[in-house]
Amino acid sequence: MDTEHVDLGMPGVRPTPGPGVPRTGGAESGLRDQFGRVASDMRLSLTDKCNLRCQYCMPEAGLEWLKKDKLLTAAEIVRLVGLGVNNLGVRELRLTGGEPLVRADLVDIIAALRKNHPELPISLTTNGVGLAKKAQALADAGLTRLNVSMDTLHHDAFLQLTRRPFLDQVLAGIEAAAAAGLRPVKINAVLLRGINDGHAAELLQWSLDRGYELRFIEQMPLDADHGWTREGMITAAEIRDLLSGTFELSPDPRDRDGAPAERFEVRLQGSTELLGTVGIIASVTEPFCADCRRTRITAEGKVMSCLFSRTEVDLLALLRAGETTADDDAVIARWQDAMWAKPRAHGMGHPGLGDADFVQPDRSMSAIGG
Ligand code: SAM
Ligand code: SF4
Numbered sequence: 001m002d003t004e005h006v007d008l009g010m011p012g013v014r015p016t017p018g019p020g021v022p023r024t025g026g027a028e029s030g031l032r033d034q035f036g037r038v039a040s041d042m043r044l045s046l047t048d049k050c051n052l053r054c055q056y057c058m059p060e061a062g063l064e065w066l067k068k069d070k071l072l073t074a075a076e077i078v079r080l081v082g083l084g085v086n087n088l089g090v091r092e093l094r095l096t097g098g099e100p101l102v103r104a105d106l107v108d109i110i111a112a113l114r115k116n117h118p119e120l121p122i123s124l125t126t127n128g129v130g131l132a133k134k135a136q137a138l139a140d141a142g143l144t145r146l147n148v149s150m151d152t153l154h155h156d157a158f159l160q161l162t163r164r165p166f167l168d169q170v171l172a173g174i175e176a177a178a179a180a181g182l183r184p185v186k187i188n189a190v191l192l193r194g195i196n197d198g199h200a201a202e203l204l205q206w207s208l209d210r211g212y213e214l215r216f217i218e219q220m221p222l223d224a225d226h227g228w229t230r231e232g233m234i235t236a237a238e239i240r241d242l243l244s245g246t247f248e249l250s251p252d253p254r255d256r257d258g259a260p261a262e263r264f265e266v267r268l269q270g271s272t273e274l275l276g277t278v279g280i281i282a283s284v285t286e287p288f289c290a291d292c293r294r295t296r297i298t299a300e301g302k303v304m305s306c307l308f309s310r311t312e313v314d315l316l317a318l319l320r321a322g323e324t325t326a327d328d329d330a331v332i333a334r335w336q337d338a339m340w341a342k343p344r345a346h347g348m349g350h351p352g353l354g355d356a357d358f359v360q361p362d363r364s365m366s367a368i369g370g
Contacts, residue, residue, distance in 0.1 A: 047098040
């Protein structure tokens with residue numbers, strides 16, 4: 001199918017010069033793509049390793065870790081973020097993985113980034129295993145906030161989803177993060193049919209009671225086992241339905257401002273008292289590609305302009321070529337070129353067209369950096 005002529009039903013795409021147009025402008029044009037979007041939100045994966053095996057992300061066994069010399073070092077991370085912030089208009093940074101807490105130098109990396117960029121919002125996405133011990137050090141190093149992924153409060157379902165019995169550690173980690181002042185703690189949850197879809201309202205009540213911000217993420221076809229199906233996934237509409245037995249959701253009047261989550265105000269059915277908000281990230285059924293502001297770098301220093309991209313552009317070799325201003329300029333230009341080629345949309349989610357344009361990337365979510 002010719003994606004050029006497919007109306008993806010996304011409002012607000014700016015005037016399009018069209019693919020194939022060469023990029024013009026130097027570093028001052030930032031991380032702009034050919035459809036007029038400008039990326040200012042950097043997602044950087046620190047490792048492909050993980051201590052859980054979530055069904056929707058990793059295989060049960062048998063994924064080989066990258067060799068250490070293939071990973072960005074702490075110094076390379078600091079340099080890359082510096083180029084992004086000082087030269088290319090990056091305005092926020094999220095550290096992710098794999099599981100970023102397994103990197104022994106995580107606290108040092110955050111401290112170095114904070115020293116260089118006192119005002120930069122730096123957040124972390126973690127599965128929370130081992131967080132209880134590290135939360136205070138992360139806060140002291142200058143982390144701004146974090147998201148902890150936790151899909152259920154039930155031990156059996158947690159074990160089934162993550163294939164590891166670590167729910168209590170995650171709960172302790174969330175508590176420690178809040179105590180360390182890393183607020184608002186956000187909780188990320190993916191629902192799988194027949195495992196934890198019945199736990200959605202309970203998880204929301206639990207989060208509201210503690211002042212945590214819960215966000216449900218639609219399951220995306222980024223699992224190593226390639227087990228995702230459109231029929232099997234729980235859609236945003238279904239998530240709203242699952243919650244509506246207990247809660248009334250109304251659109252949050254605040255501007256979404258490029259955020260992936262659509263936020264809703266939450267009240268108990270029949271009550272006017274505002275309890276808090278819940279977010280739903282509907283990447284599959286209600287995609288927000290038109291307003292995407294993300295640039296992603298994998299743990300081995302490859303730019304992915306989109307989570308679903310099948311094209312990767314290597315920056316590591318250029319980083320390792322040298323540290324002069326000319327070397328920096330080469331990294332900047334390659335990063336810009338990679339972003340210029342960002343596809344207009346990921347090819348899923350247009351009613352009636354099915355997923356004809358969509359081909360699942362080779363990498364699993366853990367190896368991209370969610
Ligand atoms: N290990 C950390 C964690 O789990 O929070 C950080 C990396 S993980 C890849 C980042 C986020 O991606 C998590 O919130 C996880 O639930 C989500 N995720 C992983 N695979 C997914 C998938 N197939 N669909 C939707 N979300 C997914
Ligand atoms: Fe690990 Fe996060 Fe993937 Fe779960 S979602 S397997 S915790 S990287």
